[in-house]
């Protein structure tokens with residue numbers, strides 16, 4: 257079972273990828289006695305999070321699987337499909353099963369994919385186990401299995417959900433996942449990466465977005481599945497109809513595990529934590545389950561239901577952060593999205609929590625049908641005045657598969673991206689340009705730094721190509737902010753295969769530059785291509801070919817192209833444009849994801865120009881402007897300890 261991570265926006269380690277859904281599948285199959293016939297392996301995070309596309313294909317094939325299952329979310333579905341095609345080419349008998357929130361009957365482009373044999377729609381535990389049972393006793397299901405799409409059963413009967421969450425058990429308590437013990441700083445930073453609100457998406461997405469990873473100290477916990485609300489942008493009401501609970505006894509068992517494991521945060525995945533009548537009792541139980549107050553809780557809830565006493569109970573249990581949804585102030589937008597907001601009650605609830613020292617993250621959506629530029633600006637005015645939050649999160653609306661908005665898109669006049677993240681591009685009252693401008697206004701007005709590019713971190717390549725070096729050389733990156741140099745992440749834990757390579761230096765003046773790249777299967781998902789040439793203008797086609805070769809092998813890579821000209825003046829705009837065009841020849845999730853971002857130059861590819869500090873006075877301001885229009889300019893200084901790289905102002 258494979259769960260591919262949110263791609264990192266730069267050459268840095270991925271950590272936010274807990275395969276919780278896969279762990280549930282395995283645990284449920286074990287409870288059905290299926291592990292006497294099947295061995296189920298969760299692809300380790302150290303492999304799933306680091307390998308490039310080809311490397312993942314090789315790692316999966318090396319294990320000789322009989323069937324491979326993927327958890328499919330917005331950020332990994334296209335990469336997953338690319339990988340499944342290669343798997344099927346290499347092993348025609350291999351079975352492929354998909355699950356996760358991307359699997360819905362209205363996501364036809366995905367179900368038409370030839371490499372897919374089975375697709376699990378909705379809650380997966382029972383369906384996956386029934387598929388295994390059918391495969392154990394024959395070639396596969398002979399009659400439609402509820403919730404299971406196959407080529408023979410394209411409209412399967414609806415899956416009846418599990419009666420309660422005790423039926424699934426805890427993958428932590430039962431030894432499938434390890435909540436480990438590392439800091440949660442990464443959790444915070446990973447939360448910033450995704451602009452699709454938790455509130456927009458079903459829990460499977462949140463599991464990953466929450467930023468925890470196997471081995472990190474965050475535990476993901478569902479005390480309930482299902483939501484009584486019916487927000488039309490959200491898949492949850494369709495994916496999970498009734499509300500099912502985890503018993504108090506099982507909840508306490510999970511919390512004892514968290515306490516024993518020295519977990520630092522328990523992230524509650526419930527869609528609306530306070531939708532239950534016994535919410536105060538739940539908070540008391542959570543407080544009792546945290547006797548040393550060593551971990552914090554965080555969750556999403558409706559602020560309208562919070563009074564001073566409840567806020568006090570939240571603080572007593574050690575909630576440090578909650579997320580609440582406002583989404584829109586406009587009555588028509590609220591009507592169309594099926595979510596009414598009681599503004600005075602929301603404000604009172606948010607303030608009660610703020611008064612208790614709880615951080616409140618408030619969500620607002622841009623692009624809801626019914627909203628206009630004026631109504632959104634009125635929302636900004638209100639938020640600026642009332643400030644019922646510690647942090648404001650502004651998201652573009654996604655028209656997610658399986659949602660009421662997706663079903664009604666044509667009727668509502670919504671145009672949206674055909675591929676994830678399915679951002680709305682046009683509504684009857686907002687065009688793309690307005691959405692773009694409104695986001696820019698919001699960022700300026702509220703001082704939001706939305707997914708800023710991480711600082712450039714460079715590691716000087718060795719004299720020859722680094723392509724065969726698995727273990728990186730010394731890092732001499734220096735941040736302007738005075739941060740300490742980044743930890744070396746690239747060579748870590750590549751799994752049982754060969755070491756992976758996260759950087760290759762290519763001399764464009766040499767023969768067949770692209771041929772000097774390290775083998776595609778050994779390249780990391782976050783990869784730096786370091787190009788050198790005496791005359792970049794003359795070698796621009798060779799540079800573009802190298803970029804194209806990297807992306808042809810691993811199209812979903814997060815690619816940093818470093819251009820280091822021997823003579824900076826021979827690095828012309830034409831050369832930079834040729835390299836950028838090659839970068840954008842192939843688009844992946846981060847490119848779509850950042851496409852409505854007003855702060856430019858964000859995506860899966862980043863261009864960095866390295867120039868010698870000693871020559872800076874010889875460079876024309878026009879040259880620097882041209883470079884900085886499309887790349888990050890970095891000065892390279894020689895120092896006693898090696899080369900130091902520093903971003904230009």
Ligand code: SF4
Pocket residue numbers: 455456457483484485486487490491492493527528
């Ligand atoms: S409250 Fe609305 S957005 Fe949140 S899970 Fe329920 S239906 Fe979805």
